[in-house]
Amino acid sequence: MTSLTSYNKDDYFTFSDYNRLPQSRQFNPVPGLTNASGVICDPQVGCDNHFRTFDISSGDTTQWTEELRLQSNFDGPFNFDIGANYLDFKLAPSDYFVFSNTLTATTLAFGGPSFVDFNNPPDSTGQNYYDNRSNYRLKSWAAMGEFYYQPTEALRFTLGLRYTNDHKEVDAFSPILFGFLGGLPAGAVVENPLQEVTFRETTGRLGVDWHFSPDSMLYAFYSRGYKGGGFNPPSSVGIAGINATFDPEFVNSYEAGLKNTLMNGQLLLNLTAFHYDYKGYQISRIVNRNSVNENIDATVNGAEIETVWNPTHNWRFNGTLGWLDTSDQRPAPRSTSSIARKATRRSL
Amino acid sequence: MYASSSLQSVNSLATLGGSFGAIIGLIPFNAYATTGGVPFQQDPNFRNLDTAIDPRYEARLTLLSSTPKLISRHRLR
Numbered sequence: 001m002t003s004l005t006s007y008n009k010d011d012y013f014t015f016s017d018y019n020r021l022p023q024s025r026q027f028n029p030v031p032g033l034t035n036a037s038g039v040i041c042d043p044q045v046g047c048d049n050h051f052r053t054f055d056i057s058s059g060d061t062t063q064w065t066e067e068l069r070l071q072s073n074f075d076g077p078f079n080f081d082i083g084a085n086y087l088d089f090k091l092a093p094s095d096y097f098v099f100s101n102t103l104t105a106t107t108l109a110f111g112g113p114s115f116v117d118f119n120n121p122p123d124s125t126g127q128n129y130y131d132n133r134s135n136y137r138l139k140s141w142a143a144m145g146e147f148y149y150q151p152t153e154a155l156r157f158t159l160g161l162r163y164t165n166d167h168k169e170v171d172a173f174s175p176i177l178f179g180f181l182g183g184l185p186a187g188a189v190v191e192n193p194l195q196e197v198t199f200r201e202t203t204g205r206l207g208v209d210w211h212f213s214p215d216s217m218l219y220a221f222y223s224r225g226y227k228g229g230g231f232n233p234p235s236s237v238g239i240a241g242i243n244a245t246f247d248p249e250f251v252n253s254y255e256a257g258l259k260n261t262l263m264n265g266q267l268l269l270n271l272t273a274f275h276y277d278y279k280g281y282q283i284s285r286i287v288n289r290n291s292v293n294e295n296i297d298a299t300v301n302g303a304e305i306e307t308v309w310n311p312t313h314n315w316r317f318n319g320t321l322g323w324l325d326t327s328d329q330r331p332a333p334r335s336t337s338s339i340a341r342k343a344t345r346r347s348l
Numbered sequence: 349m350y351a352s353s354s355l356q357s358v359n360s361l362a363t364l365g366g367s368f369g370a371i372i373g374l375i376p377f378n379a380y381a382t383t384g385g386v387p388f389q390q391d392p393n394f395r396n397l398d399t400a401i402d403p404r405y406e407a408r409l410t411l412l413s414s415t416p417k418l419i420s421r422h423r424l425r
Contacts, residue, residue: 009410017399024379051379102369
């Protein structure tokens with residue numbers, strides 16, 4: 001029996017030049033906003049008479065994991081490997097700020113100083129910068145087991161099952177840059193309703209491997225896999241058909257192959273053919289300056305040849321040949337129809 | 349890709365901060381261009397980071413892990 005326990009705490013903070021180009025032309029003097037030299041003093045950016053944009057990315061994460069595994073080593077035909085795991089991940093908070101002395105000047109010009117955050121580092125209540133802030137929590141547990149039946153020395157059947165329970169929570173805040181234009185009072189924050197979702201799925205695999213000679217093994221497996229869904233950033237929802245959540249991804253995988261160790265171990269030669277049928281394959285794209293996820297259906301057919309040849313102790317030759325035939329079915333923009341795309345690739 | 353024109357800078361008027369800077373009269377022009385209108389060029393060496401400030405990159409990781417293993421020597425059939 002094996003126990004794996006882990007506690008992980010990770011803090012990060014970056015402060016950088018957003019445009020990565022210090023050269024810029026000087027500001028025009030604007031009475032009431034700058035001095036005679038065009039200098040404006042920004043609480044986060046400092047005093048400058050050039051266009052400056054900086055960003056801060058920060059976050060604190062903590063994670064607990066525990067996994068228990070029990071493996072058998074019986075002399076008979078039956079064996080097993082069973083276990084369970086638990087994960088508690090917390091990101092609180094995650095901030096991404098973008099500051100610019102022109103955004104602060106605009107806030108002063110149209111809103112007034114009460115809408116400017118004079119703290120440095122900022123406290124997320126200012127309307128003179130962009131702040132993407134959220135808290136995230138994932139609690140997940142799973143029970144899994146593989147059961148092996150080996151009627152002969154050369155033949156082994158495998159049945160694997162896994163039950164997964166994922167619970168996700170997101171507490172997201174809307175960016176309030178220039179919120180005064182919409183009537184937002186000074187010092188206000190816009191916290192969205194807590195989003196939470198639970199996914200419960202059963203997956204597994206079934207297959208056989210056959211060592212028909214001391215140097216060669218044939219195998220064939222069916223597997224069903226799952227990846228949990230989640231939430232999209234609130235500021236992108238409703239734009240270009242983006243939903244508040246995205247669905248889990250499932251794959252039915254059929255794979256068969258032959259593994260060989262030939263020429264007294266000098267030559268490794270593996271052949272594989274596979275068919276992956278994805279339902280809800282998760283893809284990302286940028287919408288309204290945020291990364292969002294969508295689901296599409298996709299199929300992948302492929303075959304691979306992999307070889308490693310060690311003719312002497314000093315020489316090794318590696319070769320891989322792959323063939324892929326892929327197609328996906330993705331939603332068409334501004335339409336209820338869909339677009340089918342197909343591609344075939346070979347690689348060496 | 350390696351042409352000098354591909355290393356030019358973004359037009360500040362196309363950015364959020366630059367467009368509002370233009371509205372209030374601070375920079376009613378491309379701030380990343382010379383007075384002759386020629387865009388400033390970024391450093392062709394991507395390993396060089398152009399910046400108006402000293403950037404800060406900080407990360408701290410605390411990791412505790414334990415992996416006890418219990419082995420039964422009792423053989424079962």
